[in-house]
Amino acid sequence: MSDSRASRHDNRTEAIMRAALDLALELGYAKLSIEAVATRAGVGKHTVYRRWSSRGLLFLDAVLSLNTEGLSHPNTGDVVADLRETMTRAVKLLARPPWGPLYQALIGEAQHDPEVAAALNRRFIEPQTADTLARLKAAKEQGELAPDFDLDLAFDVLSGPLYYRLLITQQPITHDYIDRVLQAVFAGMSPRPKTSY
Template identity: 75%
Template structure:
């Protein structure tokens, strides 16, 4: 493929994803269709289907293309501060448009489409989990976390409240809430003297 053809294909892919996001914001994911995306993007529906076998996978790529906030953990030597930095960035990302509402709809689609669920887990959830676990392991090695604390459970305890508010209660994901979660979690993870 020539560079010019590759650039046109990349532009077309970007246009299709942007169109899918625009339509999902206007009408909701439930009413999103490949035909509507293709028509608005000015391409044939076969052009869309060549890139994405389903609207769910198109939507997944489109939503993940919006994730511009860095959610990688720093290592300042203070695990609570480092977790807080990432969790507040995540709360800011999830707590407002466009990413938050679109991500909620993506999670909803993942409940019904195993391909979307697998891709979301592989491309977004697992990398975030691995990064958090690596930071927790470093903290444990530095003596900031009890050596016998179950780090996989810690990861679930840290992320669970965010998803609970995002998906169940709809309460705001505030920085103060993140602080409350971290205080509660680290009471149990602190090394015993």
């Protein structure tokens, strides 16, 4: 076949990413070396460097290759229920290995490497945001949300607390926690509908 060349190429690429994920889980991302990845994958270091210019970008590809399809939003007509469903699914992935520690390490790396941060946003955060935004927009058009509902802020306010728990306090994210966030955001936290604010 004419693509056996490409096929061989892809096989190595996958082997390298798999080795990177294995080692990241065994040693932690901090102790992950390209040298070890190459050895584990049965590959020369050049073969790694030919594909990725930095450890961070390799790790990004590796983590995102664990594809998370199934994070798209259902539309049952009840926007809050749909959001809870999506958030629950996301949290189930993050709750335990392999995704949790890997995603956490990836965001950690993004704080040190602007290239990783940019790529993570473009390839993962933005699509996910757009998806949520579309679902919220539909809800607004169907009168489920107020006309002045702050669409652009919604994703931040919903995800922010989850990321805060994952990255800062590093407490477990439970179903109850998701419910309370939804409660706070959609029912409001103030006793007075019209605060002095």
